Amino acid sequence: MKNTVFLEKKGISIATKCFTSIFYFFLFSLSSLAACVDKEPVDEEDADPAINPHSSFLEEEENGGNTSSGPAFPAFADNARAFPGAVGYGRNAEGARASSTREVYVVTNLNNSGAGSFKDAISQSNRIIVFNVSGIIDLNKEQLVFKSNQTILFQTAPGDGIELYNGYTSSSGASDVIIRYMRVRVGRQVSGSDNIDAGGCANGKNQIYDHCSFTWGTDECFSLNRDGKGDGLFNITLQNSILGQGCQNHSCGGLIQTEDSEGITIFRNLLIDNKTRNFKVKGLNQYVNNIVYNWGNGAAYNMGGESKGHSNTVIENNYFIKGPAYTWINTAYPIATTDLSMFDDETKYHYNGISGSDYLADTYQQVNPTKPFIGGDGDGDFDTYCVGNYYDDDKDGILNGFELTQGNWQTYCSATPVFLSKPDSQHPEISVKTSATAAYHWVVENVGPVLPNRDLVDQFMIDELITLGTKGTIFRNQNYETQYPLATTWQNINIGAPKTDTDGDGIPDDFEDKWGLNKNSAGDAVRIADNGYTMIENYALSLEFPNEYEKAWKEAYGE
Structure with missing residues (x-):
């Protein structure tokens, strides 16, 4: 089937999970209906958030709430709240x-x-x-x-x-x-x-x-x-x-x-x-x-x-x-006592003009x-x-x-x-x-x-x-090649091709396909995974820790 991803944790089939989930959902629906008949609504001011959460799972997911679910991303030993390795x-x-x-x-x-x-x-x-x-x-x-x-x-x-x-x-x-x-x-x-x-x-x-x-x-x-x-x-x-x-x-x-x-x-x-x-x-x-x-x-x-x-x-x-x-520093030279021709030596000077009674020049010294x-x-x-x-x-x-x-x-x-x-x-x-x-x-x-x-x-x-x-x-001025050898070449950077991202959520399709996310829905990017980071943060972390992510994938879904 097109655009269908089958992810299966070792020993547990996706089909079995789905059947079990539907069965328990059916039972939960019956019990919830009975509860609605027998009980009065809970007053919002008296609600215990541990018993009566403000938002449902679906609402949290759609609104970017702190929902923990989804792929078996790696759990880091140093999983600081900011990101692994933060100190x-x-x-x-x-x-x-x-x-x-x-x-x-x-x-x-x-x-x-x-x-x-x-x-x-x-x-x-x-x-x-x-x-x-x-x-x-x-x-x-x-x-x-x-x-x-x-x-x-x-x-x-x-x-x-x-x-x-x-x-x-x-x-x-x-x-x-x-x-x-x-x-x-x-x-x-x-x-x-x-x-x-x-x-x-x-x-x-x-x-x-x-x-x-x-x-x-x-x-x-x-x-x-x-x-x-x-x-x-x-x-x-x-x-x-x-x-x-x-x-x-x-x-x-x-x-x-x-x-x-x-x-x-x-x-x-x-x-x-x-x-x-x-x-x-x-x-x-x-x-x-x-x-x-x-x-x-x-x-x-x-x-x-x-x-x-x-x-x-x-x-x-x-x-x-x-x-x-070695340093280049803007230096004042009194006009009255300075031969302007000295600034012709561009290995030692870069002439900057006149200020009051002084010549100004970037001067090379140690x-x-x-x-x-x-x-x-x-x-x-x-x-x-x-x-x-x-x-x-x-x-x-x-x-x-x-x-x-x-x-x-x-x-x-x-x-x-x-x-x-x-x-x-x-x-x-x-x-x-x-x-x-x-x-x-x-x-x-x-x-x-x-x-x-x-x-x-x-x-x-x-x-x-x-x-x-x-x-x-x-140096004093990065635009002068005598001071900075990369003055005219630092701008040469490799312009890479944009990654294919069907739903525009910032997570490339190949990552979503591999980990069982929905590349046709942008909503999953901000959900929080079991390791404490959002799905899109996990994508970014996979660029930094490719071996850890590959190992986690193989352990969870590999042959």
Whole structure:
């Protein structure tokens, strides 16, 4: 029969199940009829939701309710509420699952606005957003603001995926946000001033960013910097992501600054080619398994700087690897004493024009990086459980660093924290943390948006990292080839063909056919399966964990 899928769990035939279900439905109908004759309706205010649920199974299914049924998807050992592998303070973010009225929005074009665009997709809360298009979305120098109860799954795009370019993002004011495999490329052209963050949040809660890449910010690459509005800034995780190539003269990884009761987790990220703030941290914070490479004369990890307030932190098993610290910086040269012809050497200068009595030019130079830890001298103690952190300072192309301990701290670090003998009990356990060396190798292979594919921008930074000290540039303008070799080629990405999706629910037909979903009905995409994730989230997870899904299918339905 056409378009018919027969799924059969081992030892139990579908026909037997159907007959049994019809038989029990018949008995239930008779008993329900008798109950209607004998009993008065239950007053809504007196109803016990455990006995008299508000909605029927069918209503919940049609309205996107929390219905658990369907395929035998794998159950993950680390099935955090957000997704398998989520850790830290933001691990329990639910995204669109937090809403009983969730819906799927499929991005179908690269337009900056209008139906089918990403901008339109994020304009409403309660959405799971997936992609059936690939390429560059020009944000026209605008900021995109994510809303509450949104799950955004960039890994579902075909080809090499999506690039958000010429703009920036924020999740300020939102709660329950899950963003995975997103790339944000701001660019010097967005602003001549040093004031644009590629991403971040100033107030919000229950958020997690995973496998993202934030580059070319002209202020910070990514910041979680409390603005005092709303309920605060807490229960947020940034993990498995790249924060890199911040544009000079204010080239920064970011500010991670909250109160000491507002938890933030920074786990297994790559911070690369940023002059300073990799990160600057204040408040209740975990900083675990991060790799910091080729910072400049600003800071690698800044323990609060001169910021006010108490900090309660864990800094564990990170690797700080010194790079060559080549940099391009906009420099003023007095007109009265400068020969304009010097700027003809494009390997050292890029002439930017005149400001007042000065010539301005991006100037190529090599700076002396700071020590890996600075700060700790602000108004309020910077308490830290700081162990297992390694420093490779010889730039010899080999990963051969040494551990930073309290015994050698004054030699290699300038920060003045209060050292703790154990982590504060407030901090959630990260069971998947590794040694600093293992974290480095994991990052090389897996950090950032590796799905659908790692793009040229991220691969360029990985290629710098693995030189372990011999390559690395902190540039000012990514549009100049003398500063950034990929200036005219980073846009070359593979545009994949859209996947066949008959009902337009974001789940391709081949996945629905295989797992017994209805490819002619969009309603099943938002239903929650037995493993706790919606059907469409399970599709996205199958791209990430193909072996687990194939094993589960064979165990449930195989010969």
